[in-house]
Amino acid sequence: MPEFDLVIRGGTVVTASDTVRADVGVRDGLIVALGTDLAPGQTNVDAGGLLVMPGGIDSHVHLAQPAFGGPAMADDFESGTRSAIAGGNTTVLPFALQPRGASLRSSVVDYHKEADGKSYCDYGFHLIISDPTSTVLGQELPSLVDDGYSSFKVFMTYDDLVLNDRQILDVFDCARGCGALVMVHCEGYDAIRFMTEKLEQAGKKAPYYHAVSRPESVEREAAHRAISHAELTDVPIMIVHVSGREAMEQLRWAQQKGLKVYGETCPQYIALTADDLKGLNMDEIGGKYVCSPPPRDHASWDAIWEGITTGVFQTFSSDHCPFYYEGTQGKLNPKARTSFKWVPNGIPGVAIRMQVLFSEGVVKERISLNQFVALTSTNHAKMYGLYPRKGSIAPGFDADIVLWDPNRKETIRQELMHHGADYTPYEGMAVTGWPVMTILRGRKVMEEGKILGEPGNGAFLKRGLSPFAKPARDSQPAYA
Helix, strand or coil: CCCEEEEEEEEEEECCCCEEEEEEEEECCEEEEEECCCCCEEEEEECCCCEEEECEEECCECCCCCCCCCCCCCCCHHHHHHHHHHCCEEEECCEEECCCCCCHHHHHHHHHHHHCCCCCCEECCEEECCCCCHHHHHHHHHHHHHCCCCEEEEECCCCCCECCHHHHHHHHHHHHHHCCEEEEECCCHHHHHHHHHHHHHCCCCCCHHHHHCCCHHHHHHHHHHHHHHHHHHCCCEEECCCCCHHHHHHHHHHHHCCCCEEEEECCHHHHCCHHHHHCCCCCHHHHHHCCCCCCCCHHHHHHHHHHHHCCCCCEECCCECCCECCCCCECCCCCCCCCHHHCCCCCCCCCCHHHHHHHHHHCCCCCCHHHHHHHHHHHHHHHCCCCCCCCCCCCCCECCEEEEEEEEEEECCHHHCCCCCCCCCCCCCEEEEEEEEEEECCEEEEECCEECCCCCCCCECCCCCCHHHCCCCCCCCCCC
8 A cells, every 4th residue: 555645746836934846745634744855645736836725724714604594605515615715725713693583502503504514614613792691601602612613703894793892892801711713894884883873964975985985994993893892801812804004903902012913914905906996977886895904905905915015904804795796686686776785785805805805915916925824724724723634734733735837827807716706896807826736634625626625525624722822821801
C-alpha cells in the first residue's frame, strides 16, 4: 500500500508565516508530511507553478436564514456551500438565528436540520441573539458555548434583531462569563430610521438612497458605542463588515488603547461603491448592490486598505447574504419597487472573496502572500476556535487545501459562481489569481470549476473557545 493517500507535488506551499517549495503528503484526511521527493501516493497531483494554500475559511456567511415575512434567501446549505468550494473555501461559519420569543437551543436544533446532509464543505455555527432573556443568558447560551458554539452575534439595527444598550451590556457580560467571542453589527437603529423617514418624505426612494440613509457617521457612532460597552464589561468583541475610514479609526483607537477589539472587512468595501447603487438613472438595477453597511467611495477603499495593511482587520470575510434579483422573491419584488427600505438587504460573495483580495491585494503588492493566507484562512481558524485543526498546512492539520494559480486572469461571471442567486454584483470585474482545485480533508471536491464533491461531504465542526475571547489577564470589568 502507498504511504500516502494523496501527494501534492512541486507546488509552493504558503502559510501565514512561511513560503516554501514542498510536496504535501496526506493520509486519512490529514496532512502527515511536508518535504521534497515524497514517495508516490495513491493519488498524485502536479502543483507545478501553483500555490498550495490552506483552504479558505469564510467566517461570515448567511445561509438558509429565516425571511421574517420577506423574500426568501437564495442560498440554502447545498447551493451556498457548493459556491464556497468553487471559490476555494473548505469551511464556512453561518449563523443560527434566534427569532424573538423562541428558545435559542431550539433555534440551533432547527438550523441543524437545514444543514444536515447538505453541505459540500465543513461548517460550524455562530449564534444570533435577538431575545436575550434571563433563560437565554443564564442557561441556554452558556450551555451552547460548552457544546461548541463559541461565538455569537448581536445587532444594533434591524427591527427584528436590534438590541438596546442594556441588552447589549447583558449579552457582553454573559460572554465574559462563558468565554465566548461576540460579533457586533454596528449601525445606529434610530439614526437609520430618522434618515429613512426624511428621505421617503422627500420622495427619494430609489435603491441609491439606501446608502444615503446609512452614512458613515451611523456606523462610526455605533462602533464607538459597542467599543465603550466592551470596555465597560471588559469583554473582547469582533466588529464585523467595516466599510470605511470612520469606523476603521474607531477600531484603531480601541486597539491602540489596549482594548480587545478586533475587526473584519469584506470584498464589497474594496470593490464596490455607493455609485453602483445608482444603477441606470436611479432605476432598480442599483438594488443588486444593496447591503449593510453600504459600499461607500474610493477614498473608503483606501481607508480599508490602510486598515488591512496595518493590522486593524484580522479577517476578510464575504458577508455572503444572497437574494434573488428577479421575480416576486427577489430584489425587484413589488414592495421593493416602492422604497429602498424594502429591498432585500445583502449580496452574494462567498465564491469570489479570495479572488478579489488576491487580485487587489497580492497582485497589486498591497499585502504579501502570507498576509493573504492569514486574512482568508488562518486568522479565521484562530479567532473562532478551529486552530490547530484548520487554517494551515502542517502535519496534523486537516488536509483542507486550495491549489491556486497566481497568474490566471479571469472575469467574474454569474456562470462561475455556483450559487443560488441569479446574479453576482461583481459581474465583469477582471481579477488575477484563481482557485483551480479545492481539497476537503484529502478529497478533491472542485477542479477547474467543476464540482466533484457531493452534498453531505461537509461535517459539522464543534469549536473550542477562541483564544482571542479571553479578557486581559487579571483584568476586571468596571463594576468588579
